[in-house]
Amino acid sequence: MPRDEPALRQPKLAGFNVDPAHSYTLSAPYYREPEVLARERDAIFFKSWIFIGHGEKVAHVGDYFTHSIFDQNILVIRAKDQRIRAFYNVCAHRAHELLQGEGNAKVITCPYHAWSYHADGSLRSARGSEKVAGFDKDEFCLKEVQIESFLGFLFVNLDPAAPPLAVQSGDLAKEVRGYVPDVEKLTFSRRLTFDLKANWKNVVDNYLECYHCPPAHPAFSDLIDIKKYRSITHGIYSSHIGPMTGGDNKAYKFDAARQDSSLHFSGWYLWPNITLNTFPGCPNLSVLQIIPTGPETCREYWDFYFSSQEPNDEERAAVEYVDRVLQPEDIGLVESVQRGLRSKGYHQGRYIVDAERSDISEHALHHFHSLVLNALGD
Template identity: 25%
Template sequence: MQVPNNPFEPRHFEDVRKPLDQASTMPPWVYTSDKFFQREVDRIFMKVWNFMGHVDQVPNPGDYVALEFVGVPFIICRNDNGDLCAYANSCRHRGSKVAIGSGNVKEFMCPYHGWCYGLDGRLTATVDMDQTTGFYKQDYGLIPINIDTWGGFIFVNFDPDCESLADYLGDLPTNLASHKLTDMANVRTVEWELNHNWKLFVENAKESYHIAIVHRETINQVAPVKSADYSVSDAAGQYCTTFANHDGSMALLKDDLGFPPIETLKGRYRHGTYAPMIYPMTYLACTIDTAWFLQLFPIGPNKTKLVHGACFPRDRTVRPDFEELAANYYKRWDRTILEDIEAGDHQQVGIASPFARPGRFCFREPLVHQIDNWILNRVLD
């Protein structure tokens, strides 16, 4: 299906805008078009709060990690006071990156001409700049980027005029209060390469229609669709969510041993899994004994990096049997992620066909429809 000359005209999406039972799925080219992807970067990723990992990745003063997100290189670090900071990873002299990888430093030194920056972003030292008229170090610090945390998770926003993270999340922190996310440790992160568009992975994560087929031997054995329901819950913030009612932990394969339930859980959270998708693409799953996140780095219209993070209550991590039991969770996550990646990669190939056309939604895909319309609200003319 050919990309129209102006892919952002609302008329191309009239059928997507209809109620779920009447709506069509997105035009295939929204998953393959470079032009559509760049509009998502400009109108979404550069404007919203983007999930960037866990505070355990930079626990101490001087710790840093250099990241790149939709073409923007930046640094997350802890300053000398232990505060989290974020800066554009671009030297104020001629633009070189000043940090690579991760580690612990006293300062950042540009590898090109040796300009040095403190952990507070201030330019602290230069070489041979004394003959440059009107040059003052205080005017050339690293450019700061908005950063905030919730539940031990790090978010950044590239828009200097953005709303607060608290306003963006709305009632999500209240809904997950009994999980005590700030008391959890991020014990493992694993990276995966996806040969498909970021939206395909997000849509897949928030529909239960595929579980009986793609996850027939894994998730379907623990929380089958018809009994777990995967019902949509109310959300007063920039997220959508489901709750699956089931026995045991969603994070284990059937009959595998795990940790006891989180003692502070209240109400329905003691008997199932609450799984919000923070727009545009951060998936959290909070079940009775653990939580995990799926973090996406869109690279292009058909390429995405996925980071899976595993979180457990900190008191579980000091148990002598922690590694033995945690391996059961890792086994489940690694297996089901590969199942989802394979499904998404196949979908990308099929959707790129010149014969691909929009389809119709199943009643088990309400959040796919909701996510797609959230995106359209931001990218269309």
């Protein structure tokens, strides 16, 4: 009998259980194989709500920016009716890309043959088309992509049948506003960029448990009362909340006299590849986006939003802590794990999960893996 090559390339997943307390982890091939990433592209990133930036990037009529999801380039623009729209960034004539980067355009004009479009996607003009028999301008509108504003941030979904993010995400918006009441009033301030030699899921895995925090993050473990750190899973997101320990700590300085939710680290993982975070101190929210760039590489964008574009001393200290301490610690961890995932001595691990779902429990990691496997049909 001929060998079934595609089937042979499928990663083996023995021992995964819907109950995290009795389950083994994802097997190593899920973090290494090009075939897995190709399946994830189609089944996850082309069918989920993907973060693309803040709504303030298109604050005025004609403001636009472009964003790529793997090989799919998306154009986002605010039209005259004030509605923010998203389209595939491709001319309906001969497939030339329409716009690059960001800017303002009252009319979208293709640089190849000068076909032009209104910001609502309708074809405005096509040179010479008046001489073409039966040419129908309505046939050549830009193809629209679902877009949604959520907590002031913009998300797109390439699946036209996908339910709204506001529905899929349940109480996430309410939870975030509980810790950052004026989240929609925050503005972009800083971006940190990191290129990692690690599969994107490996990086998400690391975020989803604090089992590693005491041995690997001494300053964070001094900032937060780790024993009170709790993770709770819901639908397509999970929350990760820890109150601060007290005044002085090894991470960074901030006003510890407040008596409100600003004295917590509050984090939320949102499927498939972002986290929302607020650190102790002045009102803030940061978005960590984890973008696959290959089977064993990814890029992180960590965007910080504060009350003003220029951070104060307290906010600057928080950014520097993430940039100089927390991220180097985590990058070292996940890159070591990625090397280990290629070892002949490792195939699959076991989740540490206790009945109390305590600070060491890895049930949120199991929740994420369940979402991956469900999306892939595995």
